[in-house]
Amino acid sequence: MELAFERRGSGPPLILVHGIGHHWQAWLPVMDRLAASRDVIAVDLPGFGDSPELPPGTPYTAEALADAVESFCALLDVREPHVAGNSLGGYIALELASRGVVATATALSPAGFWTRGELVWCQTVLRSLRASAETAARATSDGLLARLLASRAAGRAVASFLVAQPSRLDPVALAAATQALAAAPGFHPALEAFTDVMPPAPPKSPITIAWGAHDRLLPRRQAVRAAKWSGQRVKLLQGCGHLPMSDDPELVARVILEGSAPRWPA
Incomplete structure (x- = not known):
């Protein structure tokens, strides 16, 4: 699927996926830091920013949005990229890791680890x-x-x-x-589809999960469930909220660069 995007830098490809209601510019605070050692591609999800909507009749599920990102990568001939996402984008990153189609995935305050309330x-x-x-x-x-x-x-x-x-x-x-x-x-439609979002299948690719210590939208207690799901420790981003890229760009860039190293996190 053709999507609007911004591309900078050189090195291993790194796809950046924003959260619901945002656009690729959410990543501007960290893009140049990442582009120093990565081929950074920040994408607008379907129906957000300058990207077209999903095809008629296609539900706005997180899985369908992940399909769109996967097909976008194929269109650019970007194979097994690293991926990092925030919120809904974090869920999409983990979904792509569960499919084994990315080299690594870094999820910042990912959706899907909530209680009903x-x-x-x-x-x-x-x-x-x-x-x-x-x-x-x-x-x-x-x-x-x-x-x-x-x-x-x-x-x-x-x-x-x-x-x-x-x-x-x-x-x-x-x-x-x-x-x-x-x-x-x-x-x-994407917000309504949140009702059916559950943690994805176990990852087949290395993952890193990080959470804003002061996240008010998806409170940090959800990180405990994410840690149980992933079987590994979740990094707490001190001084950061739900959009940590804006609160501490240097810290977030470091987490993404470390997470996109081609190895399973310790």
Whole structure:
């Protein structure tokens, strides 16, 4: 499947997969760090960013989105790449590892390790953020939206459930992310499909799982279940929320580079 993407650097290929409602630009804080030693390909999932929607009749399940990423890699003739993902993208990374079609997978606060109550919380928060983004996008032009989100109160209201350090966010990037969230046609069907998401099959490729210590959307207690599923320790990202790439780019880049070494983590 043809998808919008940004490609930088050289070395072993590394696919970056964003979370629900986001776009490839979520990875901008870490892309150049990764591109120093990897062929980095940050992709827009179907129905998000500038990518087309899934074909009519195709459900927006995590497995279908993983199919799209796998076929995208085949289209680029990228074979057995490393992959890293955040949130829904983290689940997709683990799903691809369970298929054995990637060299390694790094998942940052991956979806799917929730209880029923935690799932309802996640869906409620995300619906609220989508509604707020739609309101902001309708009410303001690009420039006004950037200035609105630059204010301390507005920026925190938009970002506090996703990052631990809202003051570090670039207001222009935050405005672009808000517009991407408001406009994504894949948001609602993908969010509804969360109801049926369960941990994927055991991985056939080496994996690394890391979790923001201050994640408010998918709280860190879910990391305990991820550790039990994977049979290995989950790395806690201190000072980071659900989008650790924005909170501590250097730490996240290091975790991804270490995780994408061609070996099983110790």
